[in-house]
Amino acid sequence: xxxxxxxxxxxxxxxxxxxxxxxxxxxxxxxxxxxxxxxxxxxxxxxxxxxxxxxxxxxxxxxxxxxxxxxxxxxxxxxxxxxxxxxxxxxxxxxxxxxxxxxxxxxxxxxxxxxxxxxxxxxxxxxxxxxxxxxxxxxxxxxxxxxxxxxxxxxxxxxxxxxxxxxxxxxxxxxxxxxxxxxxxxxxxxxxxxxxxxxxx
Amino acid sequence: xxxxxxxxxxxxxxxxxxxxxxxxxxxxxxxxxxxxxxxxxxxxxxxxxxxxxxxxxxxxxxxxxxxxxxxxxxxxxxxxxxxxxxxxxxxxxxxxxxxxxxxxxxxxxxxxx
Numbered sequence: 001x002x003x004x005x006x007x008x009x010x011x012x013x014x015x016x017x018x019x020x021x022x023x024x025x026x027x028x029x030x031x032x033x034x035x036x037x038x039x040x041x042x043x044x045x046x047x048x049x050x051x052x053x054x055x056x057x058x059x060x061x062x063x064x065x066x067x068x069x070x071x072x073x074x075x076x077x078x079x080x081x082x083x084x085x086x087x088x089x090x091x092x093x094x095x096x097x098x099x100x101x102x103x104x105x106x107x108x109x110x111x112x113x114x115x116x117x118x119x120x121x122x123x124x125x126x127x128x129x130x131x132x133x134x135x136x137x138x139x140x141x142x143x144x145x146x147x148x149x150x151x152x153x154x155x156x157x158x159x160x161x162x163x164x165x166x167x168x169x170x171x172x173x174x175x176x177x178x179x180x181x182x183x184x185x186x187x188x189x190x191x192x193x194x195x196x197x198x199x200x201x
Numbered sequence: 202x203x204x205x206x207x208x209x210x211x212x213x214x215x216x217x218x219x220x221x222x223x224x225x226x227x228x229x230x231x232x233x234x235x236x237x238x239x240x241x242x243x244x245x246x247x248x249x250x251x252x253x254x255x256x257x258x259x260x261x262x263x264x265x266x267x268x269x270x271x272x273x274x275x276x277x278x279x280x281x282x283x284x285x286x287x288x289x290x291x292x293x294x295x296x297x298x299x300x301x302x303x304x305x306x307x308x309x310x311x312x313x314x
Binding site for chain 2: 151183184186187
């Protein structure tokens with residue numbers, strides 16, 4: 001019997017990971033994303049909580065601790081879950097895609113600046129991907145039709161394991177996950193499009 | 202015959218798949234082979250699969266024993282390989298006829314643009 005993989009299978013963040021993630025979450029790009037979603041009623045509370053956490057950390061000039069990073073991620077996951085609703089109009093989707101693209105560019109820049117490090121190894125002796133990137137792919141699958149979510153969750157996680165195995169830095173893994181997130185809407189449109197008549201020989 | 206939108210990205214994916222039509226590849230591998238970023242590849246694969254040009258299957262491993270999730274392998278269907286070759290050829294013809302086109306010199310101003 002195959003047990004599905006879940007986040008508890010994956011090692012926690014290292015201090016280095018968390019410091020980088022803390023900077024990314026506190027970035028101008030992330031603030032712009034939060035200000036974009038704060039206007040959407042279904043996301044307002046989570047976005048306000050994120051802004052409050054980030055403002056507090058900035059005011060006290062300290063990095064986010066484990067609990068706060070987890071809290072931000074939970075909020076971001078809730079925000080994306082809410083965004084899956086059909087009520088989000090094209091104008092907001094356009095703004096959100098622009099925000100995700102900005103965040104991806106930032107992460108790509110940071111991926112260049114950071115040297116790859118040795119990957120975390122699971123109990124099975126395999127390199128494990130960074131938890132944050134895995135979580136982002138799990139957020140991305142929520143954009144997809146329910147019937148396709150399990151497939152792409154496993155497929156994208158398999159890619160992340162491959163990246164980790166080849167020694168990709170966690171920034172590179174984040175870039176991978178953000179690109180997936182950025183184009184999840186396109187994939188959703190493809191999956192929801194009516195099947196064309198199949199080509200026959 | 203139903204053709205997918207033959208964008209440059211779609212053509213790159215088809216070229217990568219046609220390098221060895223019988224060889225199965227997973228998403229990240231195709232992304233590297235086609236030179237496309239990770240997010241771009243999956244909508245194209247979904248479109249081609251819906252058209253019946255692509256076949257996909259799960260890797261036959263035990264994820265727990267291997268310590269990683271299963272990969273999803275893709276390859277062109279026998280018909281898909283044939284249609285892909287034709288579609289790429291058509292796309293090349295369209296591109297070359299576009300490149301052959303050039304504005305003719307105007308006689309009204311002595312051929313000066």
